[in-house]
Amino acid sequence: MENLSVEFCGVKFQNPAVLASGILGVTASSLKNVVKNGAGGVTTKSIWLEEHGGHKNPTMFGTDHYFMNAVGLSDAGVKKALGETFPEYNKNKPAPIIASIVAGNLEDFGKLADEINKCEPDIIEVNISCPNIENECGKSFACSKTDASKVTEVVKKNSKKPVIIKLSPNVPDISEIAKACADKGADGFCAINTVGPGMAVDIDLKLPILSNKVGGVSGPGIKPVAVRCVYDVYKATGLPVIGTGGVITGKDMIEMMMVGARLVGMGTMVYYREAKGFGKVVKEVEDWCDKNRVKKIEDIIGIID
Amino acid sequence: MDLKKYDTRPAVVPIKKIVRENDIVNTYVFEYPLGAEPGQFVMLWIPGVDEKPISVAYDDGKVFWLTVCKVGPGTQELFKLKKGDKVGIRGPFGTKYKFDRRDNLALVAGGYGAAPMYFVANEAVKKGCGIDFLIGARNKDLLIYTQKVMGLNDVRLHIATDDGSAGFEGYITQVLEDVLGEDPEINKVFTCGPEPMMKVVGDICAKAGIDCWLSIEKYMKCGFGVCGQCAVDDTGELVCKKGPVMSYDYVRKLPEFGKYYRDAQGQKHYFKS
Numbered sequence: 001m002e003n004l005s006v007e008f009c010g011v012k013f014q015n016p017a018v019l020a021s022g023i024l025g026v027t028a029s030s031l032k033n034v035v036k037n038g039a040g041g042v043t044t045k046s047i048w049l050e051e052h053g054g055h056k057n058p059t060m061f062g063t064d065h066y067f068m069n070a071v072g073l074s075d076a077g078v079k080k081a082l083g084e085t086f087p088e089y090n091k092n093k094p095a096p097i098i099a100s101i102v103a104g105n106l107e108d109f110g111k112l113a114d115e116i117n118k119c120e121p122d123i124i125e126v127n128i129s130c131p132n133i134e135n136e137c138g139k140s141f142a143c144s145k146t147d148a149s150k151v152t153e154v155v156k157k158n159s160k161k162p163v164i165i166k167l168s169p170n171v172p173d174i175s176e177i178a179k180a181c182a183d184k185g186a187d188g189f190c191a192i193n194t195v196g197p198g199m200a201v202d203i204d205l206k207l208p209i210l211s212n213k214v215g216g217v218s219g220p221g222i223k224p225v226a227v228r229c230v231y232d233v234y235k236a237t238g239l240p241v242i243g244t245g246g247v248i249t250g251k252d253m254i255e256m257m258m259v260g261a262r263l264v265g266m267g268t269m270v271y272y273r274e275a276k277g278f279g280k281v282v283k284e285v286e287d288w289c290d291k292n293r294v295k296k297i298e299d300i301i302g303i304i305d
Numbered sequence: 306m307d308l309k310k311y312d313t314r315p316a317v318v319p320i321k322k323i324v325r326e327n328d329i330v331n332t333y334v335f336e337y338p339l340g341a342e343p344g345q346f347v348m349l350w351i352p353g354v355d356e357k358p359i360s361v362a363y364d365d366g367k368v369f370w371l372t373v374c375k376v377g378p379g380t381q382e383l384f385k386l387k388k389g390d391k392v393g394i395r396g397p398f399g400t401k402y403k404f405d406r407r408d409n410l411a412l413v414a415g416g417y418g419a420a421p422m423y424f425v426a427n428e429a430v431k432k433g434c435g436i437d438f439l440i441g442a443r444n445k446d447l448l449i450y451t452q453k454v455m456g457l458n459d460v461r462l463h464i465a466t467d468d469g470s471a472g473f474e475g476y477i478t479q480v481l482e483d484v485l486g487e488d489p490e491i492n493k494v495f496t497c498g499p500e501p502m503m504k505v506v507g508d509i510c511a512k513a514g515i516d517c518w519l520s521i522e523k524y525m526k527c528g529f530g531v532c533g534q535c536a537v538d539d540t541g542e543l544v545c546k547k548g549p550v551m552s553y554d555y556v557r558k559l560p561e562f563g564k565y566y567r568d569a570q571g572q573k574h575y576f577k578s
Contacts, residue, residue: 023531023532023533024531024532024533024536024541024543025533026532026533026534026536026567026571027533027536027538027541027567027571028541029536029537029538029539029540029541030533030536030541030543031541032541033536033540033541033542034541036541045533045571051570051572052570053569053570054526054569054570056354056355056356056379057348057350057355057356057357057526058315058348058350058356058393059526059527059532060526060527060531060532061313061314061315061395062311062312062313062529062531063311063312063313063314064310064311064312071526071532074569074570074571075570075571076570076571076572077570080571080572084573200314202314202315202317202393204317204391205317205352205391205393207352207353209314209315211355268531270530270531271311271529271530271531272311274530274546275530
């Protein structure tokens with residue numbers, strides 16, 4: 001059997017397939033079920049300092065080619081993460097867990113990073129790139145290298161765990177943003193968050209389908225954008241990257257790793273293949289490695305020039 | 306080009322008819338080939354307001370019904386809609402109640418749970434199953450679907466109200482014990498209603514060694530297995546995929562069953578005992 005284990009920011013993952021933030025991540029039971037189905041690690045739904053309400057339904061829909069969502073980052077706040085989600089997940093912990101955190105200003109990011117230490121995640125992922133949430137100036141932190149680096153600095157200062165930054169593809173030059181975060185001590189990246197936002201209208205009702213009118217685009221259609229972004233970020237910084245965006249099959253995962261991803265995030269895959277899709281994708285990767293005489297999956301990371 | 310396989314965009318359907326069941330429950334009739342089976346649900350989009358999971362109360366391939374209780378701001382807006390107004394429908398989603406012609410069924414409904422149970426009865430009658438239909442409510446004004454059930458051939462209807470204003474005075478679960486005692490042929494019990502009631506139904510069946518299936522209601526954002534809001538403790542499986550119809554054998558082992566539920570933010574709330 002091929003060796004699919006990967007080391008990421010000093011944490012060992014049994015295989016590179018990780019659950020992306022926002023999907024099946026509301027409770028510890030749900031996260032554990034994803035590991036049971038084959039994932040090498042999981043990411044929580046983004047955690048806020050305080051309880052945060054999301055948007056009204058409809059919040060998501062899919063097609064054969066793409067998926068759209070505007071859930072609005074609903075969450076019960078860090079108190080629930082600390083009192084319930086993490087203690088329950090860490091009891092007989094089945095795989096590494098990445099805590100996704102989100103805030104609307106720098107002060108809250110600092111407080112949250114401090115609180116999240118107590119949850120004992122393996123890695124902290126900083127969500128600065130949700131296209132449905134804006135900072136006080138009305139844009140995502142990931143769209144400005146100044147904002148992105150300030151958030152990185154404050155989270156790094158307060159965190160005892162490796163910190164990775166979740167980047168947005170919706171910028172003219174993602175390398176520039178990644179380099180700015182790396183300069184402030186980011187330990188790695190997750191690329192990419194959803195594309196857009198996009199918009200879809202129901203022509204019978206003459207209404208946008210999503211209650212938020214616009215929403216992030218994910219799924220097979222965005223994979224080329226994600227592959228390019230992972231390539232750019234890895235080339236620009238050399239830091240470990242969770243390659244996320246449109247990965248549905250084992251071959252997609254191999255492609256992501258070849259451009260520099262050490263771990264591969266999957267979310268919308270669950271829409272097409274359910275949670276058991278994790279096990280299937282890992283099996284497909286194993287078969288590919290077998291056929292191509294790849295003994296160690298780490299050997300293919302970043303081989304594309 | 307057929308790109309329908311993974312399409313979960315809502316179908317927009319006008320309301321063909323609205324039937325008032327009581328002060329807080331309406332049945333909405335739609336002319337649309339939904340293709341639902343008993344136990345399944347749809348996501349009902351009230352345009353510009355919200356979207357909610359609703360069990361299907363009837364489907365003959367051409368027409369389907371949704372019976373909705375006015376419980377919150379979303380359904381309050383639904384009650385303002387008129388015949389001809391359009392809503393969005395996604396689905397059908399979820400698992401089904403399974404039965405065949407050899408089965409003798411007891412269907413136990415609490416409150417507006419009578420609507421999805423009616424769908425079971427309507428299909429089971431066609432297969433020739435024996436059917437006892439039990440409906441419980443707080444009082445007679447909250448009983449629904451009794452006339453419709455009486456319109457089905459060879460279905461025995463049993464009613465209980467907490468205040469005795471109709472049928473047996475007390476809980477429908479007490480009636481269930483009597484019905485099971487009197488008819489040893491009953492081999493399956495299906496139930497839909499408040500969780501604490503279904504827990505009692507399940508325990509009665511477990512004690513009697515009878516197969517019991519129930520329909521679980523959870524807060525949902527998508528209905529098709531992505532958002533994770535309806536994941537149950539401690540298996541982490543999804544009510545929209547593994548359910549809503551699940552066996553009591555499975556459900557009784559869930560530490561949350563009959564004890565607590567989660568809101569839109571994933572926060573736990575305990576049932577009032």
